[in-house]
Amino acid sequence: MKILNIANRHSVILSKLQNPNIKNVFKFKTHYSFPQSHLIYNSCSNKNGGKFTVSLSYTTTRGSGMTVSCKLKTSKSDSNKKSKNKSLQTKIVVPELDGAPALSQAAEEGGSAGDRSVPVKPPPPPSKKSGLGLLKGLPRRVLSVLSNLPLAIAEMFAVAALMALGTIIDQGEAPDYYFQKYPEDNPVFGFFTWRWVLTLGFDRMFSSPVFLGTLALLGASLIACTYTTQIPVVKVAKRWSFLHSEAIRRQEYSDTLPRASLQDLGIILVGAGYEVFLKGPSLYAFKGLAGRFAPIGVHLALLLVMAGGTLSATGSFKGSVTVPQGLNFVIGDVLGPSGFLSTPSESFNTEVHVNRFYMDYYDSGEVSQFYSDLSLFDLNGKEVMRETISVNHPLRYGGITIYQTDWSLSALQVMKDDEGPYNLAMAPLKINGDKKLYGTFLPVGDANSPDVKGISMLARDLQSIVLYDQEGKFAGVRRPNSKLPIDIDGFKIVVIDAIGSTGLDIKTDPGVPIVYAGFGALMLTTCISFLSHSQIWALQDGTTLVIGGKTNRAKGEFPEEMNRLLDQVPEIVESSSSTQSDSFSG
Amino acid sequence: MIFSTLEHILTHISFSIVSIVITTHLITFLVDEIIKLYDSSEKGIIMTFFCITGLLVTRWIYSGHFPLSNLYESLIFLSWSFSLIHIVPYFKKNQNFLSTIIGPSAIFTQGFATSGLLTEIHESTILVPALQSEWLIMHVSMMILGYAALLCGSLLSVALLVIAVRKNRKFFFTSNHLLNLNGSFFFGEIEYMNERSNVLQNTSFFSPKNYYRSQFIQQLDYWSYRVISLGFIFLTIGILSGAVWANEAWGSYWSWDPKETWAFITWIVFSIYLHTRTNIKWKGTNSAIVASIGFLIIWICYFGVNLLGIGLHSYGSFTLTSN
Numbered sequence: 020m021k022i023l024n025i026a027n028r029h030s031v032i033l034s035k036l037q038n039p040n041i042k043n044v045f046k047f048k049t050h051y052s053f054p055q056s057h058l059i060y061n062s063c064s065n066k067n068g069g070k071f072t073v074s075l076s077y078t079t080t081r082g083s084g085m086t087v088s089c090k091l092k093t094s095k096s097d098s099n100k101k102s103k104n105k106s107l108q109t110k111i112v113v114p115e116l117d118g119a120p121a122l123s124q125a126a127e128e129g130g131s132a133g134d135r136s137v138p139v140k141p142p143p144p145p146s147k148k149s150g151l152g153l154l155k156g157l158p159r160r161v162l163s164v165l166s167n168l169p170l171a172i173a174e175m176f177a178v179a180a181l182m183a184l185g186t187i188i189d190q191g192e193a194p195d196y197y198f199q200k201y202p203e204d205n206p207v208f209g210f211f212t213w214r215w216v217l218t219l220g221f222d223r224m225f226s227s228p229v230f231l232g233t234l235a236l237l238g239a240s241l242i243a244c245t246y247t248t249q250i251p252v253v254k255v256a257k258r259w260s261f262l263h264s265e266a267i268r269r270q271e272y273s274d275t276l277p278r279a280s281l282q283d284l285g286i287i288l289v290g291a292g293y294e295v296f297l298k299g300p301s302l303y304a305f306k307g308l309a310g311r312f313a314p315i316g317v318h319l320a321l322l323l324v325m326a327g328g329t330l331s332a333t334g335s336f337k338g339s340v341t342v343p344q345g346l347n348f349v350i351g352d353v354l355g356p357s358g359f360l361s362t363p364s365e366s367f368n369t370e371v372h373v374n375r376f377y378m379d380y381y382d383s384g385e386v387s388q389f390y391s392d393l394s395l396f397d398l399n400g401k402e403v404m405r406e407t408i409s410v411n412h413p414l415r416y417g418g419i420t421i422y423q424t425d426w427s428l429s430a431l432q433v434m435k436d437d438e439g440p441y442n443l444a445m446a447p448l449k450i451n452g453d454k455k456l457y458g459t460f461l462p463v464g465d466a467n468s469p470d471v472k473g474i475s476m477l478a479r480d481l482q483s484i485v486l487y488d489q490e491g492k493f494a495g496v497r498r499p500n501s502k503l504p505i506d507i508d509g510f511k512i513v514v515i516d517a518i519g520s521t522g523l524d525i526k527t528d529p530g531v532p533i534v535y536a537g538f539g540a541l542m543l544t545t546c547i548s549f550l551s552h553s554q555i556w557a558l559q560d561g562t563t564l565v566i567g568g569k570t571n572r573a574k575g576e577f578p579e580e581m582n583r584l585l586d587q588v589p590e591i592v593e594s595s596s597s598t599q600s601d602s603f604s605g
Numbered sequence: 606m607i608f609s610t611l612e613h614i615l616t617h618i619s620f621s622i623v624s625i626v627i628t629t630h631l632i633t634f635l636v637d638e639i640i641k642l643y644d645s646s647e648k649g650i651i652m653t654f655f656c657i658t659g660l661l662v663t664r665w666i667y668s669g670h671f672p673l674s675n676l677y678e679s680l681i682f683l684s685w686s687f688s689l690i691h692i693v694p695y696f697k698k699n700q701n702f703l704s705t706i707i708g709p710s711a712i713f714t715q716g717f718a719t720s721g722l723l724t725e726i727h728e729s730t731i732l733v734p735a736l737q738s739e740w741l742i743m744h745v746s747m748m749i750l751g752y753a754a755l756l757c758g759s760l761l762s763v764a765l766l767v768i769a770v771r772k773n774r775k776f777f778f779t780s781n782h783l784l785n786l787n788g789s790f791f792f793g794e795i796e797y798m799n800e801r802s803n804v805l806q807n808t809s810f811f812s813p814k815n816y817y818r819s820q821f822i823q824q825l826d827y828w829s830y831r832v833i834s835l836g837f838i839f840l841t842i843g844i845l846s847g848a849v850w851a852n853e854a855w856g857s858y859w860s861w862d863p864k865e866t867w868a869f870i871t872w873i874v875f876s877i878y879l880h881t882r883t884n885i886k887w888k889g890t891n892s893a894i895v896a897s898i899g900f901l902i903i904w905i906c907y908f909g910v911n912l913l914g915i916g917l918h919s920y921g922s923f924t925l926t927s928n
Contacts, residue, residue: 168884172877179873186863186910225861328859337856388734410734411854422856526856534858538845545841549834572834575827 165243174237181233185224188216197222226332238325241318249315256311261301262556262567270556270567272578278591279564284557287587293555302557310550310572317548320540327533333358335528343429343520347372347396350419354525364527366417369403370396376426376521378481386480389426391521418527425522428457428478431499432515435461440515445478454479463489463510474507481517553577562591608667612660616715619656619684622649623712647695653711654688661685670732673745676911680718682746686753687711690832710756740850747843748868754836755875755903761829762896765822769890772818826893830882833896837875844868867906874899 164170189196197213206212220227267273276284281302285295293304338353351367374392381387388409395404395416408414414421428445435441445457462473472489486494486505494507499517506512551572558565566585570577626649660681664672672678691707732741847865852858859865878899881892 168880172880175873175877175880179870182866182870185861186866190861386734388737411738411740413853413856420856422854424855524856528856531852531858535849538849542842542845545838549838573827573831575824575831 162243162247165240166247167240168244171237171240171244174233174240177233178230178237181224181230184221185230188221188224190222190224192222194222234325238322241322241325245315245318245322249318253312253315256308256552259303259305259554261298261303262558263301264558264560264565267556267558267565267567271569271574272581273565273567274581274585276564276566276585276588276590278562279588280591281557281559281564283588284564284566284585287584288555291584293553300559302555302559304555304557305553307550307552307570309547311552313544313548313550316540316544320537320544323537323540324534327530327535327537329530330360330533331528331530334360334362334530335526336361336363337524337526339424339522339524341425341427341520341522342371342373344373344376344518350525354527364418366419368398369416369419371421371523372396373521374405376519378426378519380480380482384482389423389521391423391523393421418529420526420528422524422526423521424524427455427520427522428481428517429520430518431459431476431478431484432518433461433476434513434515436511442518443476448477461512463508474510474512476514478517481519484514484517486512486514551577555581564588608663611663612667615656615660615663619653619660620712620715622653622656623715626650626653627709627712650688650691650707650711651695654685654692657681657685657688657715670737671742671746673741673749674732674736677718679745679749680714682749683753684711684715684718686750687714687757689750690754690757707757710760735854738850738854740846740853744843744846744850747839747846751836751839751841751843752903752907754832754839755871755899756836758829758831758833758836759896759900759903761825761832762893763900765825765829765893766890766897768818768822768825769893772815772822826888829893829896833875833878833899837872837879840868840872840875844872864906864910867902867910871899871902871906874902 189200194213194217197216201207201211201213201216203212203214216222219229221229224230281297281300285297285302285304288295288304291306293306295302295304335357336354337357338355340348340353342348347370349367350369350371351363354363354367372394374394376389376391378386378390379388390407390409392407393405393414394402397403404414404416406414408421408423410423413423427447431443431445432440433443441461443459443461445459448456448458450456456477456479458475458477460473460475462471464472474489474494475487475491477485477487481499483496483498485496486507488494488507495505497503497505497514499514502513502515504511504513549572551570553568553570553573555566555568557567566581568577568581573580626646629646629649661672664678664681673682687707687710844865847868848858851860874895878892878895881887881895
């Protein structure tokens with residue numbers, strides 16, 4: 020075992036161990052205390068002979084001892100699975116040292132985020148406490164692979180590309196459609212045939228295994244990344260220390276103010292929203308620290324949304340029903356489960372009765388809103404709820420939500436020659452566009468003969484009915500509630516009522532609260548992560564003030580903001596000076 | 606009647622002011638920098654902002670609903686957002702690169718909106734029942750603001766790419782033997798090569814121009830990053846509020862509607878942009894490339910899906926009829 024002297028450099032190879040039982044290399048701690056010059060460290064080395072270099076970065080604590088913490092760069096990634104490590108305790112006696120090793124360059128690193136001592140090179144080396152406990156190589160390796168940033172970016176691209184493909188290829192059609200659209204003898208782009216579409220599940224892209232698998236992979240990367248890269252940021256970003264003047268001058272933005280005082284700067288910074296710490300001649304101020312932690316919140320909120328979405332996809336019930344006015348249905352009869360986690364609840368036994376369905380119209384005759392007056396009855400026949408729903412205002416009861424989504428005309432009530440009332444069922448007629456058209460037929464004469472003639476009635480909505488005579492000629496328009504008779508071919512027809520039916524969508528979704536919580540968290544944390552973490556150091560050097568600062572996001576605006584703040588620092592003038600002095604500016 | 610003539614007047618005023626602003630920019634660019642002209646162009650965009658605000662308020666009062674129900678109104682809102690984004694840095698007294706991008710953008714959107722392609726949807730119409738909700742205001746306005754900011758930011762990135770590529774090309778022609786093609790897109794190396802070429806060739810002609818170019822590229826980079834971050838926030842809020850609205854109205858917060866899907870794709874592309882900026886090696890040109898891809902994606906999301914005219918978002922659809 021070789022022991023090297025610690026030279027006067029801040030990066031040094033301490034030792035290379037050749038013990039064959041020791042496998043993977045992790046972080047190790049060294050304690051270095053003056054003046055005994057004892058160095059104690061734990062370490063492991065890579066069995067396969069990979070080289071490891073130790074770069075030391077010094078941080079000074081406020082106490083009297085000095086802790087040297089080291090980060091490792093391994094040139095060879097760990098390859099072995101279950102490995103036990105033996106902690107090795109070695110004392111290295113350093114004979115002599117010319118004072119502390121070169122602190123200046125390291126000290127500035129210590130003041131800022133410690134992760135700068137490790138070069139940002141994907142993948143960042145995983146750091147874990149060594150020497151304690153069992154290390155499982157496989158999960159750690161998987162973790163390091165998953166938290167790789169280029170992989171995450173590639174996954175995001177893949178998800179985006181699959182979604183784009185899902186919008187281009189028509190979804191949910193019968194296989195015949197794809198046979199025609201992507202034929203084998205004339206493939207799109209030369210290779211894309213229906214075989215691609217159907218085997219990869221692109222016809223139901225958003226529930227296909229390919230898509231869901233990529234999403235799951237992205238989720239795993241999110242978890243891995245949050246754990247390995249983001250959470251250490253929390254510990255590191257909170258650490259700070261005062262800097263001395265060379266380090267301050269080396270910051271991204273630095274300035275020197277002759278004849279200024281630290282306290283004035285401190286007051287101005289407090290006024291500008293910074294949190295200021297003063298100790299002796301040094302000052303440290305920061306602002307916007309939340310902006311460093313917010314990305315973690317973003318990732319956690321995304322995970323929450325994904326979890327809620329998974330619960331929705333596997334645990335919800337949905338169904339839709341068209342109910343004519345006056346009829347009823349049982350909720351449980353119309354709902355169908357969506358996945359394996361769906362469990363029915365007690366409120367599925369509720370019976371829904373449609374009391375009335377009506378529509379509101381604009382002056383131009385267009386529909387302005389649909390309303391359904393619903394009553395809910397429980398098993399005993401007791402009315403538990405009565406509410407009128409409309410589009411955008413659903414009914415919520417016992418975890419079930421009823422939405423107004425559609426409507427149709429179910430029947431027309433007419434009197435013929437004061438006989439009746441006849442309930443004529445209306446059927447939808449197909450026309451181009453969004454508008455609906457319903458028609459019905461009142462036979463005149465022998466209803467069983469093959470060419471039966473009758474009176475046709477058409478309606479677009481509940482407002483007015485258009486009537487045609489036996490030859491198909493237009494006869495007139497009547498409003499249902501006006502009770503005005505119309506004479507067609509000698510028959511007196513009175514339209515009494517147009518009975519509509521309401522189209523309701525019913526859903527129960529346990530994942531919604533989770534997803535809403537995730538949405539709220541996502542919105543909030545995305546807004547907060549816009550903040551820029553600005554740090555300012557200052558040192559009073561006689562009458563001169565040395566100021567330096569940096570920020571992580573708003574790099575373009577920071578110099579101007581700093582200039583504006585520094586312009587406000589008053590200049591201290593000797594009272595005996597007779598020359599004109601500008602004492603307070605701006 | 607008053608309202609529609611007022612609308613017409615305001616539309617035409619804002620259109621002409623933006624044209625004048627662009628003209629002053631062109632003059633500044635081609636002839637010389639005249640400070641008074643610069644100031645007046647700034648004020649011009651503020652006047653445009655007020656004109657379009659007046660236009661939107663007029664439509665609001667006249668039709669009774671917030672003016673965001675079809676493609677024409679959303680285009681007007683888009684040009685309003687552009688002018689809004691422009692004047693925010695103006696009040697912070699920052700030097701404004703955005704005006705050169707915003708002027709033409711606003712004029713294009715407004716021009717397209719008022720052009721003959723969309724005449725049938727100029728008049729204010731009534732709202733269908735599905736759109737009668739308070740969420741309309743929040744969701745659509747956030748989305749359009751997000752689009753405007755992201756468009757600005759990605760245009761800044763495109764400008765960055767153009768300048769950086771042209772800078773590289775100059776090097777290709779003048780100092781081939783100094784090039785290291787592997788890393789030639791990394792900014793630090795560009796500046797390094799700049800220094801080296803200056804020392805070796807001793808041409809002071811290159812040095813100040815390329816120094817200012819590098820500074821300018823850096824400024825473009827920062828501004829593009831900040832504007833895109835802002836736009837990303839708006840886009841996030843817009844997508845999420847749309848999801849909550851869909852849940853209230855139709856029972857499902859995500860139904861893989863083409864418009865929803867493309868908005869999500871846009872969101873993913875810009876989050877890729879934000880992630881590439883965390884890595885120092887990829888900052889600069891690579892993230893600018895991602896932002897430029899994002900520019901195309903936004904247009905597909907905003908216009909392309911509307912051309913298809915299918916799905917729940919069909920309010921924005923229009924048919925290209927040539928009058």
